[in-house]
Amino acid sequence: MRVREFTDTDWPRVWPIVREVIRAEDTFPYDPAWTSDQARDVWVVRAPGVTAVAEEDGRILGTAHMQSNRPGRGAHVATASFMVAGHARGRGVGRALCEHALDWARSLGYAGMQFNAVVETNTAAVNLYLDLGFTIIGTVPGAFDHPRHGRVGLHVMYIELG
DSSP, X not given: OEEEEOOGGGXXXXXXXXXXXXXHOSSOOSOTTOOHHHHHHHHXXXXXXXXXXXXXXXXXEEEEEEEESSSGGGTXXXXXXXXXXXXXXXXXXXXXXXXXXXXXXXXXXXXXXXXXXXXXXXXXXXXXXXXXXXXXXXXXXXXXXXXXXXXXXXXXXXXXXX
């Protein structure tokens, strides 16, 4: 598997992953009724941010985007988000994408990376981020309306890169 920068021709293969994840409604607060164009406008970030894909044998297994967490005086901290196709979960795709995002942030001199809203019931992602060195800075109780668990917390997670 290799992680590479997204190109415009990738969207037809990325959209099914994004659609699957947002329609599950259990990890992202995105509107499950979004069209392909609406989702693309949010998921494919503008430079200097980057959108990436994890690819194996010509199949896109997952995608990520990374950028500054905030503009101006907050631009020294990066953020990133990740989506993995259901059929590819448990195969290291999320780890590869997250490691790629961390390498990207380090290469650009970011002081840290912050995840603003990790759904606490998304234990696979939470455990991966903890394993990669992130810490849970805090949890906003009941901030995510999970379709099965009701209102659950959103973790703010951080790793220092400097």
